[in-house]
Amino acid sequence: MRYIGIDYGKKRVGIALSDTEGKMAFPTAVLANDTTLMQRIDELCKQEQVGKIIIGHSLHSAGGENTIQSAINEFITDLTLQLGLPVDLEPEQYSTQEAIRFQGRTELTDASAAAVILNSYLAHVNPTHYHDDE
Numbered sequence: 001m002r003y004i005g006i007d008y009g010k011k012r013v014g015i016a017l018s019d020t021e022g023k024m025a026f027p028t029a030v031l032a033n034d035t036t037l038m039q040r041i042d043e044l045c046k047q048e049q050v051g052k053i054i055i056g057h058s059l060h061s062a063g064g065e066n067t068i069q070s071a072i073n074e075f076i077t078d079l080t081l082q083l084g085l086p087v088d089l090e091p092e093q094y095s096t097q098e099a100i101r102f103q104g105r106t107e108l109t110d111a112s113a114a115a116v117i118l119n120s121y122l123a124h125v126n127p128t129h130y131h132d133d134e
Helices: 037-047 069-083 095-103 111-124 127-131
Strands: 001-007 013-019 025-032 050-057 087-091
Touching: 001 037, 001 111, 013 037, 013 111, 025 037, 025 111, 037 050, 037 069, 050 069, 050 111, 069 087, 087 111, 095 111
Parallel strands: 001 050, 050 087
Antiparallel strands: 001 013, 013 025
16 A cells, blocks of 8 residues: 655645555655645655545653644644545654755755655555565
8 A cells, every 4th residue: 555644834744655565654745835725745646546644743851742733633634624634644744854954954854854754654654674684
């Protein structure tokens, strides 16, 4: 199954897609968080035959939800109603910092953060995929 990973932000939304087997995530796009966002995600999910959506769960260092999480929760409701795909949350603490550490800050940093979130999810839901060569 193919997954889409989303790093939600008030201005920009990072998008990552997994390979068709759901083994690894790849940075895909950074979309403006505007009135076309839902339609663009819907089109991408249909085009790429996505079966599940993974969204970064925004937590602060003490483990509680950050202030942006309420906007993310509304976004999840809208996604569920419009796309009808299952949605899971994955902790996204430090995903942007990790993306910057790997590649530096670029126009695709938010997409890379989405890939970090999605790879983290894939590692714990499909752990055998990460040990196929052993």
